[in-house]
Amino acid sequence: MxxxxxxxxxxxxxxxxxxxxxxxxxxxxxxxxxxxxxxxxxxxxxxxxxxxxxxxxxxxxxxxxxxxxxxxxxxxxxxxxxxxxxxxxxxxxxxxxxxxxxxxxxxxxxxxxxxxxxxxxxxAATSRTYLYRLATGCPWPSKLPVFERNLCWALRADCLDVDAMREAGRHLLGTHDFSAFQSAGSPATTSVRTLRQVSVSPGPASTFALPQESRLRFWNLEFESQSFLYRQVRRMTAVLVAVGLGALTPAQVKVILDSQDPLGKHQTRVAPAHGLFLKSVLYEGLGDIGPAS
Incomplete structure (x- = not known):
């Protein structure tokens, strides 16, 4: 030093x-x-x-x-x-x-x-991974266990079309201009990013759910890139949720991406902040001694 x-x-x-x-x-x-x-x-x-x-x-x-x-x-x-x-x-x-x-x-x-x-x-960061938590089977946010509030997005739906969400996510993988998923106010000089991972998987059951809340299910969305645009993850999440609810098709997600239009009809919604977690930040040479990802 x-x-x-x-x-x-x-x-x-x-x-x-x-x-x-x-x-x-x-x-x-x-x-x-x-x-x-x-x-x-x-x-x-x-x-x-x-x-x-x-x-x-x-x-x-x-x-x-x-x-x-x-x-x-x-x-x-x-x-x-x-x-x-x-x-x-x-x-x-x-x-x-x-x-x-x-x-x-x-x-x-x-x-x-x-x-x-x-x-x-x-x-120096080589990878950042974000986790977004969704909950289904909860007709009203007030029905969510109090210990889960502010930690997930409670959807007014009993189920999600997870296969369609995964298909839509594959359109986002790779290097693209992600202007359509960028909110105003970004200081980035370019909107080109490389998305290395998009996954949709069942999350662990909540320890805090009561027996009568058996319909409650949790889902994890994960996104990995070296860096992200301003609110990119929350905007991609909102679009994938729309696919899961049947409001959009996977093919429409590719159309949205290719449009490079952040003000289009379907991509202006931003998923709530309280469901989002920065999961890990990795560095070359530190991956073996940093916190587990």
Missing amino acids: GPGSAAGSVRARYLVYFQYLGTDFNGVAAVRGTQRAVGVQDYLEEAAARLNSVVPVKFTVSSRTDAGVHALSNTAHLDVQRRSGEPPFSPEVLAQALNTHLKHPAIRVLQAFRVPSDFHARH
Whole structure:
């Protein structure tokens, strides 16, 4: 590691994995200023301030998530510069210290790793996987177990045409211009992305469902790419759900994709934020020691 700005001190860079329930946050990014809204990053940096770094600690988050979106595992890099003569924190001590000083119970640091001083959590990521949870067999959202609320999209349907959803998902695989699934406000310079995985599968039964709620079923949609456009996953989810409910055919999904039109009749709907989870962020050389995907 290169020397820091303070004489005799050493700046160490770390990659940290962390998770959170997004319900209480205005997204993962820090909210600066006097607004009441807060991001997960605000709490992480507040905890990091207790590390007594010579230079204030700032988190560079790999994957931005919107208000209400959760993360099973997100990542960020940060620099900690201790005073002259003090050795860098071990990754284990750093993770424990951050968890000790975190003031929100819905955030947890999973683990930390020492990385080179030029490592960048966002640019170095080779894969991101998102999980979207659906529930069927629940005629009204109020009928959903309270412990599942804010953690899935409860559909007013008893079943989904999963085969049709899988067929539709195959049209999205590969490298395409995903303009039709991009919401306004994206800072991306190109809308071309490579979707490596689209899957639709039964999810685990809810531990919290009562015996009389036997019709309740959960479904998992997973999407993997190196990077995604703004709200791309939620817009693709909404279209696949429309296929599962019979409102669209798989062939129409290809037409939507090829249209490159984000304002078309069928692709303007965005799936609710509370069903979405960032599942994993992977790095070359770290796949064997990062959190399991």
